[in-house]
Amino acid sequence: MDIIETVVTESIEVDETPTASSLATDKSKAEFVWTLQATWELVQTRLEMDQDFDQPVCKKKKLWETVAERVTAKLRAAGSKDVTVKAYECDLKWRNMLATYRKNAERSKRLGAQSVHWEFFKAMHEVLGKSREEIEAQRRSKLNGTKLGKAIASKRPPQDVLQLYMELQERKMNMWAQQKALEERKIEAINNLARAISSLSHSQNNSFQLPE
Secondary structure (H helix, E strand, O other): OOOOOEOOOOOOOOOOOOOHHHHHHHHHHOOEOOOHHHHHHHHHHHHHOHHHHOOOOOOHHHHHHHHHHHHHHHHHHOOOOOOOOOHHHHHHHHHHHHHHHHHHHHHHHHHOHHHOOOOOHHHHHHHHOOOHHHHHHHHHHHHOOOHHHHHHHHOOOHHHHHHHHHHHHHHHHHHHHHHHHHHHHHHHHHHHHHHHHHHHHHHHHHHOOOOO
């Protein structure tokens, strides 16, 4: 079993005010050491919460605090009593692992899965490598048998709704075309009547003219 270690150094009291460089050094000395066991705990915890992180609106800071608390609890339960993992350390470590995962995923596409030997790849790829279609299929399968799933299934399928919409639009277009044709015929009849009246009026005016 791997032992989780944190680097602890003895501080020396001095009269001088600490400089920025000394503060940065002290922070780096207290940084958490990611062993194989701790990394596995992070991977499993983060993947279990992947749907929470994938929500359109979520507070990532709060989620990473939850990850850190769970990882710390697991490590302490395993025997590392004095270990405390911070949220920013989990976030940073996960970002680095994501970069490594993406490189291995590209390698897997080019050369096949057998070419990847990174110990965390399989676990991460089972969650992160799923396509949107697979995720949607899983979501629908979970709904089957539930009241919500039955309600959705009882509704008209999307393709039927689209077909009905197109038929209604076509009917509207046909009605509009018929109305337009009717209006054009009315206008033509009015114009013909106007020309007839004008012609009749002109002929009457000519008949009443006296010869010179």
